[in-house]
Amino acid sequence: MTRIAVCAPSTPITREDAERVSALALAEFPGVELVIHDQCFAVEGHFAGSDEARLDALVECANDPSFDAIWFARGGYGACRIAETALSRMNHAAGAKTYLGYSDAGYLLGGLYRERIGKPVHGPMLADVRRAGGDDAVRRALAFLSGGGEGIEPSLATERHSVAAFNLMTLAMLGGTRLMPGLANHVVMVEEVSEYLYAIDRLFFHATAHLGGIAGLRLGRVSDVPENDRPFGADAQQIARYWCERHSIAFLGTADIGHDGANKIVPFG
Amino acid sequence: MTRIAVCAPSTPITREDAERVSALALAEFPGVELVIHDQCFAVEGHFAGSDEARLDALVECANDPSFDAIWFARGGYGACRIAETALSRMNHAAGAKTYLGYSDAGYLLGGLYRERIGKPVHGPMLADVRRAGGDDAVRRALAFLSGGGEGIEPSLATERHSVAAFNLMTLAMLGGTRLMPGLANHVVMVEEVSEYLYAIDRLFFHATAHLGGIAGLRLGRVSDVPENDRPFGADAQQIARYWCERHSIAFLGTADIGHDGANKIVPFG
Numbered sequence: 001m002t003r004i005a006v007c008a009p010s011t012p013i014t015r016e017d018a019e020r021v022s023a024l025a026l027a028e029f030p031g032v033e034l035v036i037h038d039q040c041f042a043v044e045g046h047f048a049g050s051d052e053a054r055l056d057a058l059v060e061c062a063n064d065p066s067f068d069a070i071w072f073a074r075g076g077y078g079a080c081r082i083a084e085t086a087l088s089r090m091n092h093a094a095g096a097k098t099y100l101g102y103s104d105a106g107y108l109l110g111g112l113y114r115e116r117i118g119k120p121v122h123g124p125m126l127a128d129v130r131r132a133g134g135d136d137a138v139r140r141a142l143a144f145l146s147g148g149g150e151g152i153e154p155s156l157a158t159e160r161h162s163v164a165a166f167n168l169m170t171l172a173m174l175g176g177t178r179l180m181p182g183l184a185n186h187v188v189m190v191e192e193v194s195e196y197l198y199a200i201d202r203l204f205f206h207a208t209a210h211l212g213g214i215a216g217l218r219l220g221r222v223s224d225v226p227e228n229d230r231p232f233g234a235d236a237q238q239i240a241r242y243w244c245e246r247h248s249i250a251f252l253g254t255a256d257i258g259h260d261g262a263n264k265i266v267p268f269g
Numbered sequence: 270m271t272r273i274a275v276c277a278p279s280t281p282i283t284r285e286d287a288e289r290v291s292a293l294a295l296a297e298f299p300g301v302e303l304v305i306h307d308q309c310f311a312v313e314g315h316f317a318g319s320d321e322a323r324l325d326a327l328v329e330c331a332n333d334p335s336f337d338a339i340w341f342a343r344g345g346y347g348a349c350r351i352a353e354t355a356l357s358r359m360n361h362a363a364g365a366k367t368y369l370g371y372s373d374a375g376y377l378l379g380g381l382y383r384e385r386i387g388k389p390v391h392g393p394m395l396a397d398v399r400r401a402g403g404d405d406a407v408r409r410a411l412a413f414l415s416g417g418g419e420g421i422e423p424s425l426a427t428e429r430h431s432v433a434a435f436n437l438m439t440l441a442m443l444g445g446t447r448l449m450p451g452l453a454n455h456v457v458m459v460e461e462v463s464e465y466l467y468a469i470d471r472l473f474f475h476a477t478a479h480l481g482g483i484a485g486l487r488l489g490r491v492s493d494v495p496e497n498d499r500p501f502g503a504d505a506q507q508i509a510r511y512w513c514e515r516h517s518i519a520f521l522g523t524a525d526i527g528h529d530g531a532n533k534i535v536p537f538g
Contacts (some may be wrong), residue, residue, distance in 0.1 A: 045464075046497070046501045077467040077468075151471060172475075175445050176445040198345075206442040209446040211449070
């Protein structure tokens with residue numbers, strides 16, 4: 001039996017989505033027990049409860065030795081406010097777990113990786129059930145957490161370097177903070193959603209300045225780019241190549257990750 | 270006679286705005302000669318001409334000893350792509366000038382201040398003529414550049430620390446790059462426009478991590494905040510106070526700067 005705790009360090013989920021995913025897990029993953037923390041449904045302003053409530057739920061789940069994994073419920077924004085304190089409170093049981101999420105959960109994945117606590121993994125979250133292909137995203141996450149090897153980002157099959165994956169904005173914001181892991185000699189994958197191309201360019205200006213010594217960069221999907229009042233003049237891959245070249249970072253091509261139902265799994269390391 | 274060169278390291282202006290400002294200068298500032306570089310009207314994708322064209326115009330104006338000041342035409346996005354190379358090409362004449370702008374021009378102001386080239390100043394740009402109170406913003410800029418002492422941000426009258434002012438996004442993106450100036454023992458003023466409050470919070474998470482050792486922070490106007498699908502739960506000043514407190518940075522109150530016609534002048538240093 002794989003026991004998975006779900007908590008929400010960022011924004012809340014609905015009971016409807018939780019029930020839909022619980023039903024899918026019950027029907028298709030008999031070896032999985034999904035325990036969804038009530039904090040996932042709390043609402044305080046933008047967040048799934050106060051900083052204290054989100055922090056307490058995360059640490060409670062992480063430090064409970066009866067859980068094998070923490071599955072982050074949803075991104076949005078908010079994990080960076082509690083990540084540093086959460087890491088400082090984690091015990092030995094927290095170090096024996098897998099942590100699965102992406103987007104805003106990247107602050108936690110980055111911090112966990114930096115502190116060498118457990119196994120951070122970039123991949124689908126519970127709230128992805130709402131997306132097109134959402135059921136498959138949830139299946140991919142549950143199959144991975146229960147020990148399956150499917151759903152791994154395809155370039156990893158032949159990759160000999162360590163890897164990490166982030167939302168580009170999250171990675172840009174991590175740079176220079178106490179949550180930023182050392183990524184020297186890693187292949188770093190980035191993806192983005194709902195940002196103008198000029199903002200993508202700006203984020204690459206910043207993020208690549210913090211990625212000295214990486215083995216290379218792969219670009220995941222850059223989706224739902226808003227239309228600006230004029231064309232930017234380069235697409236997302238041209239932007240990525242430009243900034244990689246400026247910083248002598250090898251551009252290695254695409255990565256099968258993104259804010260969508262097809263988002264594949266990238267175990268850090 | 271004060272000779273002012275206008276160039277556009279970011280995005281273009283219209284000939285109509287240029288003519289309106291030239292007419293105002295001619296009518297009200299007989300001691301000012303305004304020379305608007307043709308590059309200000311160039312368009313290539315998002316930018317006022319290619320990186321090379323913007324770079325060449327900026328370096329040409331900066332290195333021309335017959336100009337006393339460079340007035341940046343407009344923000345938007347793009348200065349970070351050319352700033353480092355521009356600084357490396359600047360000569361002694363560039364070091365004798367004042368550089369006035371804000372928003373995206375902050376990449377240049379920051380880099381100039383870091384490299385101790387000339388006098389970087391945060392204040393209105395030519396394109397501000399379009400704003401409510403735009404004529405007054407232009408007058409404030411021209412009066413300052415021709416040696417007047419009005420229009421200075423009011424807290425500077427009694428401030429004993431060195432100061433610097435930035436758009437919050439620009440400052441966040443500068444952190445950790447080769448354009449980021451040392452701001453230890455400075456009072457740092459920030460302002461923002463058109464960002465969600467959760468993004469403001471995220472930018473403060475990042476920027477305050479790069480502001481260790483500053484003398485304090487002042488918050489300019491945070492304007493045109495888009496309405497999100499739910500309230501954030503704190504206003505911009507509460508957000509600024511929260512992150513200042515986390516990093517033991519003194520929060521010193523407001524600053525009279527912002528993306529508006531009332532934007533006051535902050536000479537760096």
